Amino acid sequence: MAAPFDLNNDGVVVIIGSGAGGGTLGNELAQKGVDVVILEAGARHEYDDFVNDEWDSFTQLAWKDKRTTSGDWRVAKDFPNLPAWIVKSVGGSTTHWAGASLRFQEHEFKALSTYGKVEGASLIDWPITLAEMEPYYAKAEAKMGVTGTNDWPRLPGNNNFKVLKAGADKLGYKECHTGNMAINSVDRDDRMSCQQTGFCFQGCKWGAKWSTLYTEIPKGEATGRLEVRPNAMAVKINHDASGKVTGVVYADKGGKLQEQKARIVAVAGNSIESPRLLLNSESAKFPNGLANSSGQVGKNYMRHTTGSVYAIFDKPVHMYRGTTMAGVIRDEARHDPSRGFVGGYEMETLALGLPFMAAFLNPGGWGRSFTTALDHYDHMAGLWIVGEDMPRAENRITLHADEKDEHGMPIAEVHFDDHANDTAMRDHAYKQGQALYAAVGATRTFPTPPYPSTHNLGTNRMSEKAEDGVVNKHGQAHNIKNLFVSDGSQFTTGGAENPTLTIVSLAIRQADYIANQMSEKSI
Amino acid sequence: MVTIYERKPGLSRRELLKRGGASALLVISGSAVISPKHAWGLETSALKPETMATLIQMARDIYPHDQVPDKYYAIAVKAHDEQAGKDPAHKDLIENGIADLDKKAGSGGYRGLGWEEQRVALLKDIETSPFFQAVRGGLVVSLYNQKEVWPIFGYEGESYSKGGYIARGFDDIEWL
Numbered sequence: 075m076a077a078p079f080d081l082n083n084d085g086v087v088v089i090i091g092s093g094a095g096g097g098t099l100g101n102e103l104a105q106k107g108v109d110v111v112i113l114e115a116g117a118r119h120e121y122d123d124f125v126n127d128e129w130d131s132f133t134q135l136a137w138k139d140k141r142t143t144s145g146d147w148r149v150a151k152d153f154p155n156l157p158a159w160i161v162k163s164v165g166g167s168t169t170h171w172a173g174a175s176l177r178f179q180e181h182e183f184k185a186l187s188t189y190g191k192v193e194g195a196s197l198i199d200w201p202i203t204l205a206e207m208e209p210y211y212a213k214a215e216a217k218m219g220v221t222g223t224n225d226w227p228r229l230p231g232n233n234n235f236k237v238l239k240a241g242a243d244k245l246g247y248k249e250c251h252t253g254n255m256a257i258n259s260v261d262r263d264d265r266m267s268c269q270q271t272g273f274c275f276q277g278c279k280w281g282a283k284w285s286t287l288y289t290e291i292p293k294g295e296a297t298g299r300l301e302v303r304p305n306a307m308a309v310k311i312n313h314d315a316s317g318k319v320t321g322v323v324y325a326d327k328g329g330k331l332q333e334q335k336a337r338i339v340a341v342a343g344n345s346i347e348s349p350r351l352l353l354n355s356e357s358a359k360f361p362n363g364l365a366n367s368s369g370q371v372g373k374n375y376m377r378h379t380t381g382s383v384y385a386i387f388d389k390p391v392h393m394y395r396g397t398t399m400a401g402v403i404r405d406e407a408r409h410d411p412s413r414g415f416v417g418g419y420e421m422e423t424l425a426l427g428l429p430f431m432a433a434f435l436n437p438g439g440w441g442r443s444f445t446t447a448l449d450h451y452d453h454m455a456g457l458w459i460v461g462e463d464m465p466r467a468e469n470r471i472t473l474h475a476d477e478k479d480e481h482g483m484p485i486a487e488v489h490f491d492d493h494a495n496d497t498a499m500r501d502h503a504y505k506q507g508q509a510l511y512a513a514v515g516a517t518r519t520f521p522t523p524p525y526p527s528t529h530n531l532g533t534n535r536m537s538e539k540a541e542d543g544v545v546n547k548h549g550q551a552h553n554i555k556n557l558f559v560s561d562g563s564q565f566t567t568g569g570a571e572n573p574t575l576t577i578v579s580l581a582i583r584q585a586d587y588i589a590n591q592m593s594e595k596s597i
Numbered sequence: 598m599v600t601i602y603e604r605k606p607g608l609s610r611r612e613l614l615k616r617g618g619a620s621a622l623l624v625i626s627g628s629a630v631i632s633p634k635h636a637w638g639l640e641t642s643a644l645k646p647e648t649m650a651t652l653i654q655m656a657r658d659i660y661p662h663d664q665v666p667d668k669y670y671a672i673a674v675k676a677h678d679e680q681a682g683k684d685p686a687h688k689d690l691i692e693n694g695i696a697d698l699d700k701k702a703g704s705g706g707y708r709g710l711g712w713e714e715q716r717v718a719l720l721k722d723i724e725t726s727p728f729f730q731a732v733r734g735g736l737v738v739s740l741y742n743q744k745e746v747w748p749i750f751g752y753e754g755e756s757y758s759k760g761g762y763i764a765r766g767f768d769d770i771e772w773l
Contacts, residue, residue, distance in 0.1 A: 126754070126755035126756060126757045126758075127754070127755060128742075129738065129742050230767075230768060231768060232762075232767045232768050233766075233767065233768060233769065233770040236768065236770050236773055237770070237773065240773045268761075268763075269760060269761030269762075269763045270761045270762045270763040270767040271756050271757050271760075271761030271762065271763075272756055272761070272762065273756070273757070279757045280757075280761075387772075389772040390751070390770075391770060392751070392753075392766065392769075392770075394752065394753070395753075395756075395762040395765075395766060395767040396761075396762050396763075396767035396768070427752060427754070428741055428747055428750050428752040429738070429741045429742045431741075432737050432740075432741035433737055433738070433741075438733075440659045440660060440733055441658075441659070441661070441717060442661055444660070445660050445661050445662055448662070448741075448750060449662060449664070449750070451750040451751055451752055452750065452751025452752065453751075514773070
């Protein structure tokens, strides 16, 4: 059973966040006999509490705390206080994610070496390689039940996928399939297989899609060594005179501040909250915030180069039926600068329900140009573009100068400007997506702007040299031995692939490292 | 295998206009907006009923769907009446916004303009105003989040209780 740990127990590893990084790290450590407390800002909703309704689910799961935005990205205009569409609930954004689980490509770990210096970008290479990551990718795929690996069949294609596949064939794309999805295609791990319900973004009510909520977390709790404390919003990490972290101050459900002592702290609150917490943990010893002697905390915010293409046909599609992300085209994910940009992008099917289609197809749009698109909602197909965006020091998370949340913590300000490479890639992808659907007979296509970010990356990046980033190749802070970063904020660059599989793989790898260091008494 | 749901054709724009525009279908009576033809009425408490009738027309002009009856536009803008009851500043925003539209429209007011294009031209002029943004911003949720309108667009909504689509047409596309 779940072990409640005393606030003064300074032998525990405290993890902030229970999503892909935090939830996985917590279970992995608990399985190795390490005592763990996970502080989760959100409430605990089990999977039968999820709702098949876009706005109701958003209300239930989304991180809605106010943030501010600036920069030339359209999100700053259309959704000025909602830069990211992520989750505040036990399980974090693994409740909401679509399940796409693609490995990074070899060259994506070596962005600077492969792409060369790109003006206006702060590219560096990862301090790890694909070869080093492969065993951990394999463990993550086995843990998550990724289709197309370990003899698990791929999911059957839904209507939206069939349209995508027909277009891919017409354009001559070679690598198009129903993806590598962390969604059970057969009953396994005491969870059932996908029932093609749709609403993957609203939490899978069958538990067929992997989420830490009903896999890692209960498995960790069953060891007696993991406690997940919901409604616990971390506001500050404390340290001692030597600079070692000693505990985490959090606001409990009633808003009362508590401190959980810790032997080790791992930050996994996603790429906006993690740097916010480190920056807010400033002290006389660390006046610029924790782990920030390089000044890199919060910088190099990446969100993937995204966008969608929707298309209307003269016959019905019903794209919303079945898996939300039901297939992928990988041909454009290669690095091929002859296209006018470095890096590559994936094309993945995506469907929104009518309420979210109205909100996101063309935010702010109105009149017949807009409404005649929705009139043919059931004749629509759609795909999402996800590509590598360029890290830029100016794209960053900072603490708001004046505005504070209810716990007195400055809210996060998110600044983002597209790099010219991002724009060139997005334009290329729009063109390909529109050509793809036109080839199947689309009568009208829509190059739809990026949604609030779901892939938030890079704000505490991993680097070989301490001056280039925040953490080393194990996600360990360059200047504080017992402080770790365990989420997508440690990504050095974004790659073209959906990040969750890499976050989970890094967490498994980090757990090995932490357990070793603990048994060697070096931390 | 589930049967593909084919939407019944709605009123064409031409038919609608032949009937004199949607405005002719709404009647103001006391403190209510009434649609005699469709047997529904909407009582207002804070906003003038004439304001509500114009707001309903404005909502349709912002998100025109000829196959969606006025009732759903009325439901979608009803919250402005409730909010106006609690917040005098909101009441002023709506009443003044509508009065301004009526003034710009000339003697017959906004609803008196027969062509959608004429009304839309007025809306274009005020597109960036707080009044327009308040009406449009709320409407994109309050109109499209009504479960009753979803079937009109061929959206089936909740599916878990029906066992998902695994046996209900997730891959039934036949025209490719």
